[in-house]
Each structure stands twice: as C-alpha cells, then as structure tokens.
Amino acid sequence: MTAPGAAVRAAAARVVAETLAGHSLKTTLTPELASFVDARDRALVEAICFETLRWKRRYDAALDCWMPRPLPARDVRLAALIRVGLAQIDALRLPDHASVAATVEAARLIGRPNAVGLVNAVLRRALREGLPDSTDPAVTHSHPDWLVAALANDWPEHWPSILDANNRPAPVWLRVNRRRCDPARYASRLEQAGIEHRRPDGFPDALILDHGGDPTGLPGWAEGEVSVQDGAAQSTVELLPLATGMRVLDACAAPGGKAAHLLERVPGLRLTVLDRDRRRLLRVRETLARLHLPAPEAVRVADAGDPATWWDGRPFDAILLDAPCSATGVIRRQPDIKWHRRASDLADLVASQARLLDGLWPLLRPGGHLLYATCSLLAVENAGQIAAFLGRHDDALARDLPDRFGHAAGAGRQRLPGEFDCDGFFYALLQRAGATDGGVG
Ligand SMILES: C[S@@+](CC[C@H](N)C(=O)[O-])C[C@H]1O[C@@H](n2cnc3c(N)ncnc32)[C@H](O)[C@@H]1O
Known part of the structure; x- marks a missing residue:
C-alpha cells in the first residue's frame, strides 16, 4: 500500500x-x-x-x-x-x-x-x-548570483532585506469594487463569514487576508464585489490624475487588473485597452464582465509600440504603461522567476520598454500624463529607463510623487518588496509640456 x-x-x-x-x-x-x-x-x-x-x-x-x-x-x-x-x-x-x-x-x-x-x-x-552552512548570501538566500549582484549595486543599503522579503510568503490583497460595495461594508461581510482580515492605511480600496485559499469562495466574488490585487498594483490608479470623460489608454492591459480598477474608480472613463497577447486579452474581457464594469471604448490586440497599426489619431488625456519587465519585484509571489529570469534577458526588456515609451509619448495631448510602472526592482528598467527617456524628450517633465509611493528612485519612486506588505513596484509620472492640469495628492 x-x-x-x-x-x-x-x-x-x-x-x-x-x-x-x-x-x-x-x-x-x-x-x-x-x-x-x-x-x-x-x-x-x-x-x-x-x-x-x-x-x-x-x-x-x-x-x-x-x-x-x-x-x-x-x-x-x-x-x-x-x-x-x-x-x-x-x-x-x-x-x-x-x-x-x-x-x-x-x-x-x-x-x-x-x-x-x-x-x-x-x-x-x-x-x-x-x-550545510554557507557564507555566500546568494546561497543562504537562494538567489542567482547575477540578481544578488544587481540588487547590491542598485540598492546598496536594502539588498539584504530585499532578499529576505523575496523568500517570505505574501499576504492576499483584495480590492473592493467600489461600484458594487465599499471596503467597510465588505469588511463586515468578511467578519460575518469568519474570515480574518485587516484594512491597510493608505490603500483606500484594499483589505488584506493573512491566510490564502481559493478567492472564488469569498463572499460576493461571483457578484463582482471583490478582486485579488496586490497593494502596489492598486496604488497605480492613485497616481494618474483622472476625471470623468477623459480618454485614457491602458497600453499593456492584460490580464486587466489595473484596467478594471480604473473603471471601478472613475465613472465615465473612455478607456482604450490594448495588449499584444490575444489570449491574455480575453482574460480582460472576462474580468470586466465578472465585475459588471462598463465596456471600454475599445479593446484591441495590438503592439502598443507601433501606433500606426491601431491608433485613430485622437490624443489621450492619460496613458498607463504597465510595462513588460523582469518581474523581480514579485518574486515572493512567483519564486520561479529567480530561476527563469537571466541577466541576458534585461537588454531586450529595456529596449522594449524604451520602444513602448517612445512610441506612446506622441499620443498624449499637451499637458497629459503618462504613468510608467513596472514590477521590477532593477534601476536599468526603472530610474535608468526614465532618465534616458527624459534625455530623449525635452517636452517631458517628471512629476514629483509623494513619499508613500516608496523610495526616491531617479525621477520616480520604488516600493521594495515587503514594505507596506506590498510587492516591489516602480512608478514614474511623466507630463507632456503644454496646458497643465491635475496634480498628485
Ligand atoms: C505587466 S503585464 C500587464 C499587467 C496589467 N496591466 C494588469 O494590471 O493586469 C505586461 C503586459 O504587456 C503586454 N505586452 C508586452 N509587450 C507589448 C506590446 N508591445 N504591446 C502591447 N502589449 C504588450 C504583455 O502581453 C503583458 O500582458
């Protein structure tokens, strides 16, 4: 037996x-x-x-x-x-x-x-x-050599705590769909169901569960009251100055977490959703349907970096570029990234991020904002990428971001994994010269 x-x-x-x-x-x-x-x-x-x-x-x-x-x-x-x-x-x-x-x-x-x-x-x-004992931090913290060297270079004071945070299980973050419920009401539903939770400061739509499990069994899941999304990803919508009626592009949108959050938060947003991966884009449609959100103005399978193939020529008020990246900020949720990602991948990723930034920039109206976000911890994809972009575009201005969005990192800010219970994330808010409006509170 x-x-x-x-x-x-x-x-x-x-x-x-x-x-x-x-x-x-x-x-x-x-x-x-x-x-x-x-x-x-x-x-x-x-x-x-x-x-x-x-x-x-x-x-x-x-x-x-x-x-x-x-x-x-x-x-x-x-x-x-x-x-x-x-x-x-x-x-x-x-x-x-x-x-x-x-x-x-x-x-x-x-x-x-x-x-x-x-x-x-x-x-x-x-x-x-x-x-057996080892004195090599790459062995004791179980990371590849190249990544330890890159983190030590980019985060000389923080790299040991980053390695440590990467090996700790992450809590489950929920995002309450404000169109159907509110976080206080949803918290009392969790209470009634006997599900332990907490409400983190500074994350207006969030609740945290310390024990995982199948989210589809949560109260109100089928009714679209709640989604799973890390706090760092939820912070993205706080940064773009948005208002009803604005034309907004989510350039790399699949599987749709941030697109859904944008539609939950801003009624009447005219959202264009793009992704070059057809299968992943289907998941955006499924997500928006489950959450009972209004249909975006357009959903397109397209290469965002080649606007000639998809853009109708009408400028956007705001663009979210949640760029493809090394995903080194989400290792605590996806430990396989440590063994799949290679140092040699970085040059292609950096080139593709730069191409997306340069391709999308002219689509912004004067005074409009582009939010560049990655779940990377590496300066070459983040502070370095934005510094190079600002060097190429003299009509681009980097807006200051509040301290709560993380450590100053060049013209942007970086959350490191584990801080505020969040994944590692980088944000940079770029404004196109011209008419001004909207600030970041
Ligand atoms: C970090 S994920 C986006 C996550 C998404 N914003 C969310 O919140 O659910 C990056 C996405 O970029 C897409 N992508 C990569 N290169 C692209 C390109 N050139 N044009 C459009 N989408 C692209 C990938 O297919 C992937 O879905």
Whole structure:
C-alpha cells in the first residue's frame, strides 16, 4: 500500500521538475492541483512547491556537498523529489515521519523505485545534521548570483532585506469594487463569514487576508464585489490624475487588473485597452464582465509600440504603461522567476520598454500624463529607463510623487518588496509640456 501523502509529494516533484524545465509555476501547478479532491492536499502540494522553489539553491548546495556523484542531468524528477523532501524538513518543518516516509515512497510513484534508498539517506542526513552552512548570501538566500549582484549595486543599503522579503510568503490583497460595495461594508461581510482580515492605511480600496485559499469562495466574488490585487498594483490608479470623460489608454492591459480598477474608480472613463497577447486579452474581457464594469471604448490586440497599426489619431488625456519587465519585484509571489529570469534577458526588456515609451509619448495631448510602472526592482528598467527617456524628450517633465509611493528612485519612486506588505513596484509620472492640469495628492 502507498504511504499516505506520497501522491502529494510525487505531484510536488513533478511540478518542481516541470517548472525548472522552463514552465511557469502557475501553469505546472494548476493541473496537478486539480487531481486532488481534498483541499488540505491541494494546500500542501502548493506550499511544498513554493518553498522548494524559494530555497532551491540552498538545497542544491546541500546535495553538492553530500552526494559523491551528482545525479545525472536527466534525472530531473528525482532531483526535484529530493529538494521537495528537504523543503518539508527545512522550510515547512513538517513532522519527520510524514515528510521522510511519504517522500521516500513517492520515489516509486515518479518511476524511480531504485532511488528509494538514496532519497531516504539524504533526507535522514538533513534531519540529523541540518543543511550545510554557507557564507555566500546568494546561497543562504537562494538567489542567482547575477540578481544578488544587481540588487547590491542598485540598492546598496536594502539588498539584504530585499532578499529576505523575496523568500517570505505574501499576504492576499483584495480590492473592493467600489461600484458594487465599499471596503467597510465588505469588511463586515468578511467578519460575518469568519474570515480574518485587516484594512491597510493608505490603500483606500484594499483589505488584506493573512491566510490564502481559493478567492472564488469569498463572499460576493461571483457578484463582482471583490478582486485579488496586490497593494502596489492598486496604488497605480492613485497616481494618474483622472476625471470623468477623459480618454485614457491602458497600453499593456492584460490580464486587466489595473484596467478594471480604473473603471471601478472613475465613472465615465473612455478607456482604450490594448495588449499584444490575444489570449491574455480575453482574460480582460472576462474580468470586466465578472465585475459588471462598463465596456471600454475599445479593446484591441495590438503592439502598443507601433501606433500606426491601431491608433485613430485622437490624443489621450492619460496613458498607463504597465510595462513588460523582469518581474523581480514579485518574486515572493512567483519564486520561479529567480530561476527563469537571466541577466541576458534585461537588454531586450529595456529596449522594449524604451520602444513602448517612445512610441506612446506622441499620443498624449499637451499637458497629459503618462504613468510608467513596472514590477521590477532593477534601476536599468526603472530610474535608468526614465532618465534616458527624459534625455530623449525635452517636452517631458517628471512629476514629483509623494513619499508613500516608496523610495526616491531617479525621477520616480520604488516600493521594495515587503514594505507596506506590498510587492516591489516602480512608478514614474511623466507630463507632456503644454496646458497643465491635475496634480498628485
Ligand atoms: C505587466 S503585464 C500587464 C499587467 C496589467 N496591466 C494588469 O494590471 O493586469 C505586461 C503586459 O504587456 C503586454 N505586452 C508586452 N509587450 C507589448 C506590446 N508591445 N504591446 C502591447 N502589449 C504588450 C504583455 O502581453 C503583458 O500582458
């Protein structure tokens, strides 16, 4: 008979192996979770996968130390299973008998019955000795070398706390749809349902849940009263000076979190929604429909950086450019980013952000605002990108942003992960020379 919990460990090993082979954690996790009926099993698979991917480099360092011969490169599932076992002992601190027996048994389920003894020996050694020490922060904090070097360069005072925050689970942030409910009323609904929550200062539409779970089971979800969105993303709409009747472009809009927030907050907004990814754009339509929001003026699959293919020639009052980026600010929610992203990706990302900025700038009316936002922590995509843009456009002025939007970072501001309980995020508000209006409070 298979040991209880072995199927959970085997599923986690498959998810980790597939993720490290280059797929996103989200896409590998979802189908595996669907095969478990019990919510506790699903929660455990998820927790094991997250912790394994968070601490992968520490676990690999232990294996390098303990195994006389490295595992063959093709044995990715077995390597994943051993890391899964280490995560249960080290990060999750599960009871010994559960973690070791079930993980050892899972070796059979992943088709490696001959490795039962090896898995057992490694996990028992981890229980006995703990993981080997290291003095290398990239190992102890389990980050790639290039990222530690980039963060140390860009954030000389903050990089150790950034690495630490990247390895901590993030709370669930909710955004209440003001068109259908208000945060105080929604908070009392959570109270009635016995769901612990808090209301963070400075985030007018937000509530925070400290325990996760399936959001579709939340009160009012089906009625469109609430969405899941980190506080840093929610702050974006605070920054654009907007009013009823304005023509606004959300240039990189999918899956639609910020587009929905804009429509919730500003009645009568004439919103154009673009994304070059057709499938992701479908999710924007689904989101807006669930939230019962008015249809945008236009929804287009298009390359925002090539306006000749989609723009009707009428200027926008405001543009939100939530640019494609390294996503280094959201590692606490997507630990696989640490292993997927390469230093060599940055040049293409920076070039594509610059192309989007330059392509969109002429579409703004004089006096209009462009908000550039990324979920990156890297200066080259943020302060450096905006400094270069300001150097190319003498009709562009960077507006000052209030301190609550984070650390001064060139002409913009940077929230670092964990600060205000938020993800890492960069904001820069650019105004086109000409008629002036609207400020940022
Ligand atoms: C950070 S995500 C946007 C998240 C979105 N604003 C939200 O709040 O849900 C960046 C998006 O940019 C899109 N994108 C990348 N390059 C683009 C381009 N040249 N034109 C339009 N969209 C682009 C990607 O498909 C992706 O959906």
